[in-house]
Amino acid sequence: MRFLHDQIPDHDLTYDDVFMVPRHSAIASRYDVDLATSDGTGATLPLVVANMTAIAGKRMAETVARRGGIVVIPQDIPIPVVAKVIADVKTRHLVFDTPIELTRHQTVAEALSLIPKRSHRAAVVVDQGRPVGVVSEADCADVDRFAQVEHVMNPRPVLISADTDPRDAFDAIDQSRSALAVAVHADGTLAGVLTRTGALRATLYTPAVDESGGLRVAAAVGVNGDVAQRAAALLAAGADCLVVDTAHGHQDRMVDALRAVRSLDPRVPVAAGNVVSAEGTRALVEAGADIVKVGVGPGAMCTTRMMTGVGRPQFSAVLECAAAARDLGKHVWADGGVRHPRDVALALAAGASSVMVGSWFAGTHESPGDLLTDSKGRSYKVSFGMASARAVANRTLTESAYDRARKGLYEEGISSSRMYLDRDRPGVEDLIDHICSGVRSAATYAGATTLAELHERAVVGVQSAAGYQEGRPLATSW
Ligand SMILES: NC(=O)C1=CN([C@@H]2O[C@H](COP(=O)(O)OP(=O)(O)OC[C@H]3O[C@@H](n4cnc5c(N)ncnc54)[C@H](OP(=O)(O)O)[C@@H]3O)[C@@H](O)[C@H]2O)C=CC1
Ligand SMILES: Nc1nc2c(ncn2[C@@H]2O[C@H](COP(=O)(O)O)[C@@H](O)[C@H]2O)c(=O)[nH]1
Ligand SMILES: [K+]
Numbered sequence: 001m002r003f004l005h006d007q008i009p010d011h012d013l014t015y016d017d018v019f020m021v022p023r024h025s026a027i028a029s030r031y032d033v034d035l036a037t038s039d040g041t042g043a044t045l046p047l048v049v050a051n052m053t054a055i056a057g058k059r060m061a062e063t064v065a066r067r068g069g070i071v072v073i074p075q076d077i078p079i080p081v082v083a084k085v086i087a088d089v090k091t092r093h094l095v096f097d098t099p100i101e102l103t104r105h106q107t108v109a110e111a112l113s114l115i116p117k118r119s120h121r122a123a124v125v126v127d128q129g130r131p132v133g134v135v136s137e138a139d140c141a142d143v144d145r146f147a148q149v150e151h152v153m154n155p156r157p158v159l160i161s162a163d164t165d166p167r168d169a170f171d172a173i174d175q176s177r178s179a180l181a182v183a184v185h186a187d188g189t190l191a192g193v194l195t196r197t198g199a200l201r202a203t204l205y206t207p208a209v210d211e212s213g214g215l216r217v218a219a220a221v222g223v224n225g226d227v228a229q230r231a232a233a234l235l236a237a238g239a240d241c242l243v244v245d246t247a248h249g250h251q252d253r254m255v256d257a258l259r260a261v262r263s264l265d266p267r268v269p270v271a272a273g274n275v276v277s278a279e280g281t282r283a284l285v286e287a288g289a290d291i292v293k294v295g296v297g298p299g300a301m302c303t304t305r306m307m308t309g310v311g312r313p314q315f316s317a318v319l320e321c322a323a324a325a326r327d328l329g330k331h332v333w334a335d336g337g338v339r340h341p342r343d344v345a346l347a348l349a350a351g352a353s354s355v356m357v358g359s360w361f362a363g364t365h366e367s368p369g370d371l372l373t374d375s376k377g378r379s380y381k382v383s384f385g386m387a388s389a390r391a392v393a394n395r396t397l398t399e400s401a402y403d404r405a406r407k408g409l410y411e412e413g414i415s416s417s418r419m420y421l422d423r424d425r426p427g428v429e430d431l432i433d434h435i436c437s438g439v440r441s442a443a444t445y446a447g448a449t450t451l452a453e454l455h456e457r458a459v460v461g462v463q464s465a466a467g468y469q470e471g472r473p474l475a476t477s478w
Pocket of ligand 2: 050051052274295297298299300301302303304335336337338356357358359360384385386387388412413414
């Protein structure tokens with residue numbers, strides 16, 4: 001990447017401060033752009049979901065990996081739970097979505113409480129492993145909440161064979177005018193569900209899979225406690241990437257933690273952070289990191305900059321750290337502060353191998369929280385920062401009251417924030433489509449067919465606030 005007119009700015013910049021200049025392109029189609037990463041994680045998209053408990057759970061992990069990204073299960077989750085999540089994610093189908101399963105006699109109330117966990121807004125009614133109907137939210141409208149689902153379900157859903165080609169499945173669903181098809185194995189048992197958009201996505205994305213064909217998932221470890229023990233347990237559970245994570249990554253404790261992880265000879269990439277300087281990047285790489293996580297203070301739930309004045313505008317931080325990592329043959333993830341597809345494109349242009357997204361994905365059906373509705377009828381989920389009082393209280397549950405009180409004094413995150421679901425993009429896959437469209441398009445504007453070429457060819461200029469404002473769409477007239 002180079003700056004427009006080779007003018008190196010004399011102050012640090014964040015995403016809103018910069019723009020990319022279009023260049024000559026020989027690329028005929030945006031579908032010619034390959035978004036695969038080169039950082040060893042096996043991700044076919046440059047997206048990592050941040051290790052935040054309000055965001056990164058089993059459902060998120062399955063859904064994002066099926067499209068090629070990777071989710072980091074947070075360090076606050078007990079090992080047996082992480083092991084179960086990893087095992088479950090690895091058994092998920094690469095094409096079909098995992099539906100909510102109900103038995104015939106479950107109630108409409110139960111169906112309505114579970115259906116919002118799925119973007120496809122339906123549940124499959126199963127009898128002895130075989131689908132016997134599909135119940136959607138619409139089927140439950142104006143029905144007695146104690147009614148049994150077998151009386152409201154559609155008993156004749158579109159059925160497809162588990163080996164149907166996604167392209168054919170698309171046509172079958174399209175022609176049936178149904179919201180989704182139910183996929184069955186040869187013996188009639190349930191394999192999963194597929195919407196029309198799901199079938200389309202199955203033809204466009206490549207799942208992130210391990211050598212055995214299971215979906216990939218990463219897991220985090222903090223710098224406190226027995227780091228080697230937790231890291232060993234995560235590796236034994238099948239984690240495909242380890243993320244060693246703390247607020248201030250450029251500290252001795254982190255170096256010790258990384259050395260402990262390295263001593264286990266992990267055969268998976270090790271990411272570590274967070275830092276915002278070349279010096280910090282080099283220190284973590286020297287201690288054993290393959291990928292350095294960059295970002296102090298840009299996160300949406302993060303109050304670090306307001307509490308401490310510490311941090312660095314994210315675009316400059318990524319640019320400097322990516323250059324330092326590249327010199328050592330390593331990579332960086334741009335962590336935090338991403339709110340638009342353009343931010344992802346700019347982080348990649350600056351040299352990040354992947355971009356970590358947290359809060360943006362909190363407001364989706366796939367995040368772990370319950371779907372709530374505000375007084376205006378808008379759907380939202382509650383999110384919170386991992387250094388918030390709420391997260392610290394959870395993390396220190398087993399410690400003495402005194403230690404908890406001491407630790408509770410340090411708070412660098414928001415404890416409760418409403419993340420509204422985007423009406424047009426309520427599922428994480430809708431947001432992934434949105435981001436990938438933006439990034440693919442950005443690459444062709446730069447004349448690039450790969451992320452490496454995007455970084456190589458990007459020409460970035462600095463803009464005023466008015467320049468940024470000019471780029472925003474207008475919902476109503478002037
Ligand atoms: N990217 C970012 O800007 C930030 C991210 N976070 C996220 O919050 C989560 C919790 O991280 P964290 O608060 O590090 O918790 P950890 O549980 O990992 O604890 C951090 C350890 O480092 C010590 N420490 C020393 N200096 C600092 C410092 N300036 N800030 C924090 N700890 C320090 C703490 O000791 P003692 O408590 O005794 O001081 C503690 O032992 C992580 O997921 C992290 O990524 C948090 C803040 C900023
Ligand atoms: N200073 C804090 N940073 C936090 C906290 N919780 C998470 N984070 C960081 O934010 C990113 C995600 O950024 P987002 O803008 O996509 O939400 C995450 O990976 C952490 O680095 C916190 O409580 N305080
Ligand atoms: K912030």
